[in-house]
Amino acid sequence: MKIAKASVALLILQLVIVSTVAAKYLYQRAICPRVWTRTAAYDPEMVMRGRYLSLQLTVDGCGSTLPSGKDAQFPRNLNGVPNGNNFSIRSANTVWFQAKIAVKDNKLIAIRVPESDTTTPTQSVAAWPGAACDQMRLTNPVDFYIAEHATDPTWLKRGQELWIEVTVPPKGPPRPLQLALKDNGAWKPLAFQ
Numbered sequence: 001m002k003i004a005k006a007s008v009a010l011l012i013l014q015l016v017i018v019s020t021v022a023a024k025y026l027y028q029r030a031i032c033p034r035v036w037t038r039t040a041a042y043d044p045e046m047v048m049r050g051r052y053l054s055l056q057l058t059v060d061g062c063g064s065t066l067p068s069g070k071d072a073q074f075p076r077n078l079n080g081v082p083n084g085n086n087f088s089i090r091s092a093n094t095v096w097f098q099a100k101i102a103v104k105d106n107k108l109i110a111i112r113v114p115e116s117d118t119t120t121p122t123q124s125v126a127a128w129p130g131a132a133c134d135q136m137r138l139t140n141p142v143d144f145y146i147a148e149h150a151t152d153p154t155w156l157k158r159g160q161e162l163w164i165e166v167t168v169p170p171k172g173p174p175r176p177l178q179l180a181l182k183d184n185g186a187w188k189p190l191a192f193q
Contacts, residue, residue, distance in 0.1 A: 025175070032167045033103040034177065039164045041154035042141045051148050054141040055164060057174060059110040059125060062086050062133040064099060066112070071095050072133075086134070089127045096139070098122035103168055110136060121171040142166065144176045159184040 038058040066072050071091040089095055099110035101123050110125045124139035144164065146152075153162060161182040166174035179190040 028169045028175070029167050029177070032169050034165060034167050035103045035106060035108050036163050036165050036180070037108040039142075039162050040137065041162070051150075052143045052145045053152070053154060053179075054143055055154075055162075055176075056137045056139075056141050057108060057164065057166065058134075059099075059101065059136050059138060060107045060134040061099070061110045061112075061125060061127065061136040063104075064110055064112045064133075066095055066127065067097050068095075071127075086132065088133065089129050089131050091127075091129055093129065095127040097125055097127075099125045101138070101168055101174065107134075108166070108168070108174070110138075123173060138173070140173055142174060142176050144179060153179060153181060153190055156181075157183075 039055040040058070042054045042056045066089075068091075071089060072087040097112050098115070099112050099122055100120055102109055102111065110123070112125075113120050113122050125136050126139050127133075127136045142164070156162060163180045163182055165177040165180070167177060168174050181188045181190055
């Protein structure tokens with residue numbers, strides 16, 4: 001009889017833990033900001049993996065600063081004066097920095113956090129040489145689980161883009177909600193059942 005009571009108590013404890021995590025995610029899904037962002041397929045090399053898509057999210061870093069001003073190239077007018085806030089990456093190598101992720105003007109944005117700030121929760125951002133400031137990517141991919149027999153939406157044709165809707169919690173990476181395919185301007189949400 002004692003083993004049965006201990007087993008029931010352990011089962012109840014496990015259910016409470018799982019329910020608490022589920023309630024936290026549901027609360028954040030309802031309260032935290034949501035945003036659609038462009039994504040790129042990323043295929044990690046893992047021996048054990050389920051049926052999921054590993055996606056890197058595109059972030060807008062135009063309102064941010066890079067670790068070095070030498071890495072940014074601003075468009076200039078005929079007199080050589082910088083024109084506008086948008087810039088491209090001039091560095092020969094990928095520029096990496098830590099940033100706070102937020103939603104502003106219906107865009108997923110990255111604001112660089114100085115290395116001395118250790119209290120702000122951050123995500124790692126990568127800016128590739130020659131890329132525009134609004135085409136930076138989060139280094140850590142987001143996993144999106146799909147049905148076993150679903151077709152892989154990452155095989156895109158010319159003119160197609162893969163987009164993902166995410167919630168942005170106060171701490172931690174963005175959490176995926178749904179995918180959509182943008183095909184020559186037409187928007188088609190993807191359902192995986």
